[in-house]
Amino acid sequence: MSLEEYKAKRDFGKTPEPAGKTVGGEGARFVVQRHQASHLHFDFRLEVDGVLKSWAVPKGPPLDPGIRRLAVQVEDHPVDYIDFAGEIPEGEYGAGTVEIWDRGTYELQKRESDRFEFSLRGDRLSGDYALVHTRDKNWILLKRSPKPQVTWRKS
Numbered sequence: 001m002s003l004e005e006y007k008a009k010r011d012f013g014k015t016p017e018p019a020g021k022t023v024g025g026e027g028a029r030f031v032v033q034r035h036q037a038s039h040l041h042f043d044f045r046l047e048v049d050g051v052l053k054s055w056a057v058p059k060g061p062p063l064d065p066g067i068r069r070l071a072v073q074v075e076d077h078p079v080d081y082i083d084f085a086g087e088i089p090e091g092e093y094g095a096g097t098v099e100i101w102d103r104g105t106y107e108l109q110k111r112e113s114d115r116f117e118f119s120l121r122g123d124r125l126s127g128d129y130a131l132v133h134t135r136d137k138n139w140i141l142l143k144r145s146p147k148p149q150v151t152w153r154k155s
Contacts, residue, residue: 003051005075009093016086020078022050030120031082031103032061037096044071044141046106046116051076055139061102061125062143071131071141117144 027047042060045052055071104122114133128144
């Protein structure tokens with residue numbers, strides 16, 4: 001994956017955001033950043049293929065099963081953005097305050113061109129989630145219901 005779109009939108013002489021680079025290997029971390037820009041939204045990022053695959057989630061990630069949230073895919077971000085928090089200066093792309101709202105690890109369960117299924121282990125988010133592509137850059141982020149536990153009793 002390329003970070004060209006990410007770099008083209010930023011002046012690294014003015015913004016404290018990391019310039020970063022694509023790294024090898026497959027990480028298994030995620031971060032959710034609360035971003036007070038022109039509109040408050042949450043940036044949901046999964047470490048995949050040496051970059052952070054990123055989605056803007058206007059209403060924040062769902063905490064309960066059955067809740068579906070719009071997630072608009074944005075440009076890939078460098079992996080070192082996973083620790084970024086701070087002020088993006090006025091006049092710069094995404095100007096405003098970025099705070100880390102949650103972070104942790106994830107286990108990828110299914111990956112297709114139009115669907116990611118994964119289990120999150122974070123401070124606020126935990127359990128099974130899915131990102132499902134609908135059209136253009138629009139995806140749906142949802143928390144899946146836990147699989148029922150089947151127990152067998154001997155007769």
